[in-house]
Amino acid sequence: MKEEEEKGELLVSERIYLLDGVHIGTQKKNADMKRFIYRVREDGLYVLDVKKTDQSIRFATSLLAKYKPENILLVGVRQYARVPIEKMSAILGAKSITGRFMPGTLTNPEAKQYLEPDLILITDPAVDEQALKEAVVVGIPIISLCDANNETKFIDLVVPTNNKGRKSLALVYWLLTREVLKQKGKIKNYDEFKPAVEDFETKI
Structure with a gap:
């Protein structure tokens, strides 16, 4: 069965x-994420x-x-x-911060690393808490990948996903990248998107 036939209406x-x-x-489940949970396994894991x-x-x-890519900030500790x-x-030309998010990055114009993005995408609101707090202070839209245990307060758009796994993060960021290019008309079809999911995956 071809991938296109198999995936139906889904992106993959x-x-x-x-x-x-x-x-x-x-x-552990946060009540904020209840609407995104499909079921609970016998071992207590929320799916x-x-x-x-x-x-x-x-x-x-x-x-x-x-948004202009250069006005988007991607964050992940x-x-x-x-x-x-x-x-x-x-690929998109967006700004990014991985590893430690220095306090004042969004709120202190005197800081060496000061940035003024128009939108922020964070990987986990629990560990990217500093970025989330500062984005709230400056009042920019916040997109966040959220797992079953995450609180979604202050987040404008939740992407429910396993935001800790190596392969899951690779797939989600690959899809986000591909779909933004498609939306912007940078690629006419998926065949024109050459990077593989594996290119987005941390090697171990």
């Missing part, structure tokens, strides 16, 4: 979402609804595509977020 097939662990949540993940990626890319963020940043 449900099988690929599941193989890359996008649906794997946590054993995310990949159809809602897919839909949210579409919403996120529609918003991202409205997590180790497995660095490669996908840097890849998306390089």
Whole structure:
């Protein structure tokens, strides 16, 4: 069966979402994420609804595509977020911060690393807390990847996903990149998008 036939209305097939662990949540649930949870496994792990993940990626890319790439900031403290963020940043021309987010980056004009983005995309509101706080202070739209245990307060657009896994982060950032290019008319079809998901994946 061809990939296009298999995936139906999804951006990639449900099988690929599941193989890359996008649906794997946590054993703790935040009430904010209840609407994105598909079921609870016998071991207590909350499973995310990949159809809602897919839909949210579409919403996120529609918003991202409205901004100039250089005015978008991608943020991720997590180790497995660095490669996908840097890849998306390089392809789109967006700014990125991986590793420690220095206090004052968005709020202190005197800071050496001061930036004035129009929109921010963060990987995990729990560990990217400093970036989230500063984005709230300066009043810019916030898109965030969120797992089952995340609080979504102050987040304008939630992308429900496993935001800790190496493969899941690679797939989600790959899809975000591809769909933004499609929205902007930079590629006419998916065949023109040459990077592979593996290019967005942290090597171990």
